[in-house]
Amino acid sequence: MKYYNSIGPNPRVVTMFMAEKGIDIPEVMIDLRGGENRRAPYNVDVNPAGQTPALERDDGSILTEITAICEYLEELFPETPLIGSTAEERANTRMWTRRVDIKICEPLTNGFRYAEGLPLFEPRMRCLPEAAAGLKAVAQDGIAWLDPLIAGRDYIAGDRLSLADLMLFAFLDFGVTVGQPVDLANPHVHGWYERMKRRPSATN
Numbered sequence: 531m532k533y534y535n536s537i538g539p540n541p542r543v544v545t546m547f548m549a550e551k552g553i554d555i556p557e558v559m560i561d562l563r564g565g566e567n568r569r570a571p572y573n574v575d576v577n578p579a580g581q582t583p584a585l586e587r588d589d590g591s592i593l594t595e596i597t598a599i600c601e602y603l604e605e606l607f608p609e610t611p612l613i614g615s616t617a618e619e620r621a622n623t624r625m626w627t628r629r630v631d632i633k634i635c636e637p638l639t640n641g642f643r644y645a646e647g648l649p650l651f652e653p654r655m656r657c658l659p660e661a662a663a664g665l666k667a668v669a670q671d672g673i674a675w676l677d678p679l680i681a682g683r684d685y686i687a688g689d690r691l692s693l694a695d696l697m698l699f700a701f702l703d704f705g706v707t708v709g710q711p712v713d714l715a716n717p718h719v720h721g722w723y724e725r726m727k728r729r730p731s732a733t734n
């Protein structure tokens with residue numbers, strides 16, 4: 531297999547997922563700032579959406595979308611389950627992953643793309659600069675919504691590390707670098723974030 535990696539929170543989710551499982555797949559670094567992902571051969575042969583990451587299987591077929599890649603890797607490498615080893619665990623992980631994605635990760639990312647990221651993203655996709663401030667506020671609302679729900683818990687989906695933690699961490703850690711840090715008024719999310727930062731996989 532071959533892993534198409536780059537800077538950015540989406541590939542980092544998969545990179546951390548693989549690190550937590552101890553999976554080592556040869557990688558190709560794509561120059562995202564230079565737009566390598568938006569031109570041939572990448573956007574023809576690898577991902578027609580022109581985004582990273584992507585996973586090339588041994589038969590040459592390509593898988594994209596971070597949750598699909600992680601689900602696939604979980605099936606190939608079930609040890610250290612990060613989605614779950616029972617139907618209940620898997621459903622719970624998927625529910626929390628979807629919640630944090632919609633409520634926090636997506637609005638945070640688009641808030642960045644439509645403001646600080648505008649020079650990079652405007653030539654690549656439709657950007658809505660007028661929506662940027664609102665999207666950043668929506669992401670902070672999502673964090674405030676999550677905060678009491680994880681009180682007393684070690685992890686987002688309960689008592690075990692899951693894809694939901696890795697996804698939220700990669701995006702919140704990105705948020706710190708683009709002016710969207712976790713508001714300290716959310717002590718549970720903030721404490722969880724500080725704990726996640728200390729995981730060896732977070733050095734990736």
Ligand SMILES: N[C@@H](CCC(=O)N[C@@H](CS)C(=O)NCC(=O)O)C(=O)O
Pocket residue numbers: 537538539540541562567568580581582583594595596597654
């Ligand atoms: N829905 C995609 C999102 C992928 C994505 O947005 N990747 C970013 C990197 S963090 C990217 O390629 N950005 C550069 C661009 O869109 O040109 C997934 O789940 O993989």
